[in-house]
Amino acid sequence: MLQGIASVPVASSFRNAMSRVGASVHIVTSAGPAGRVGFTASAVSSVTDSPPILLVCVNRLASSHEPILSNGVLCVNTLAEEQEPLSRRFSEKIPFEQRFDGADWGTLRTGSPVLQHALASMDCRILDALEYGTHSVIMAQVIDMKYRQDRARGLIYFDRCYHAVGSA
Amino acid sequence: MLQGIASVPVASSFRNAMSRVGASVHIVTSAGPAGRVGFTASAVSSVTDSPPILLVCVNRLASSHEPILSNGVLCVNTLAEEQEPLSRRFSEKIPFEQRFDGADWGTLRTGSPVLQHALASMDCRILDALEYGTHSVIMAQVIDMKYRQDRARGLIYFDRCYHAVGSA
Numbered sequence: 001m002l003q004g005i006a007s008v009p010v011a012s013s014f015r016n017a018m019s020r021v022g023a024s025v026h027i028v029t030s031a032g033p034a035g036r037v038g039f040t041a042s043a044v045s046s047v048t049d050s051p052p053i054l055l056v057c058v059n060r061l062a063s064s065h066e067p068i069l070s071n072g073v074l075c076v077n078t079l080a081e082e083q084e085p086l087s088r089r090f091s092e093k094i095p096f097e098q099r100f101d102g103a104d105w106g107t108l109r110t111g112s113p114v115l116q117h118a119l120a121s122m123d124c125r126i127l128d129a130l131e132y133g134t135h136s137v138i139m140a141q142v143i144d145m146k147y148r149q150d151r152a153r154g155l156i157y158f159d160r161c162y163h164a165v166g167s168a
Numbered sequence: 169m170l171q172g173i174a175s176v177p178v179a180s181s182f183r184n185a186m187s188r189v190g191a192s193v194h195i196v197t198s199a200g201p202a203g204r205v206g207f208t209a210s211a212v213s214s215v216t217d218s219p220p221i222l223l224v225c226v227n228r229l230a231s232s233h234e235p236i237l238s239n240g241v242l243c244v245n246t247l248a249e250e251q252e253p254l255s256r257r258f259s260e261k262i263p264f265e266q267r268f269d270g271a272d273w274g275t276l277r278t279g280s281p282v283l284q285h286a287l288a289s290m291d292c293r294i295l296d297a298l299e300y301g302t303h304s305v306i307m308a309q310v311i312d313m314k315y316r317q318d319r320a321r322g323l324i325y326f327d328r329c330y331h332a333v334g335s336a
Contacts, residue, residue, distance in 0.1 A: 017290065159334055
């Protein structure tokens with residue numbers, strides 16, 4: 001299916017173009033028999049609200065990939081401006097328990113870690129994982145959630161830097 | 169597969185939570201035997217860079233849905249700050265040709281409309297369309313693209329308002 005394209009843009013050019021596409025920053029977590037894991041993600045999208053479904057793209061080589069699929073649940077925690085240090089921590093190659101240190105976590109319905117004071121936390125059970133290139137597209141149904149109703153600003157990654165978005 | 173959840177959050181709560189998740193604004197276009205169409209989208213995500221693949225979520229009731237799938241190609245044009253009026257125009261219920269008026273369009277390889285001065289334009293052929301709830305998740309391989317290398321700021325939709333992101 002991916003054959004027969006004479007000159008597909010190279011990966012580095014695609015990454016340069018995608019650096020011009022701003023995206024919210026999330027910590028995606030999971031807990032269950034395969035352990036408690038979490039990583040920083042920006043490839044997250046709402047899919048439909050009837051029923052509430054979102055998707056998360058995860059590199060199949062990422063250390064979180066197999067535990068998340070094995071647990072069958074995940075939580076997408078969307079970061080507020082002041083949570084930038086947490087984004088950096090969950091991007092580091094350090095043990096999962098060390099990543100979770102230094103922030104307050106709770107749970108909703110699936111038991112996946114829910115970040116206190118995240119802009120939004122969507123607690124999900126996994127419906128499907130579809131393989132494309134190096135990544136899995138994980139389709140997940142939102143079965144519980146919470147979100148901040150104050151005016152907290154969001155954290156956006158754009159031009160390979162962090163930015164705040166929203167009214168101060 | 170979507171059965172058996174005792175109390176799924178209602179669509180309106182999900183939309184409220186998703187309003188706290190900022191997203192880039194895009195005009196997704198297509199041209200071919202089924203006509204020239206375009207609509208404003210924020211549910212777009214990069215999937216993998218090897219090979220370059222992205223996804224676009226489209227309501228199956230949207231007037232663009234069938235033409236895009238029938239044409240088999242699309243272009244994702246990511247908007248810069250100053251293109252907010254175009255976002256509004258492509259959200260209106262007006263004929264497609266009227267939407268395209270008032271901006272300059274070119275083409276790359278698929279023939280889909282490419283917005284001049286978009287932050288990035290990803291010209292794609294469609295690989296798959298997967299149905300979830302009310303929407304199709306359209307998986308598309310990037311076969312040509314261009315992007316701005318100046319410091320133009322991006323257009324983000326957050327808290328049900330437009331915002332600029334990036335260094336001025």
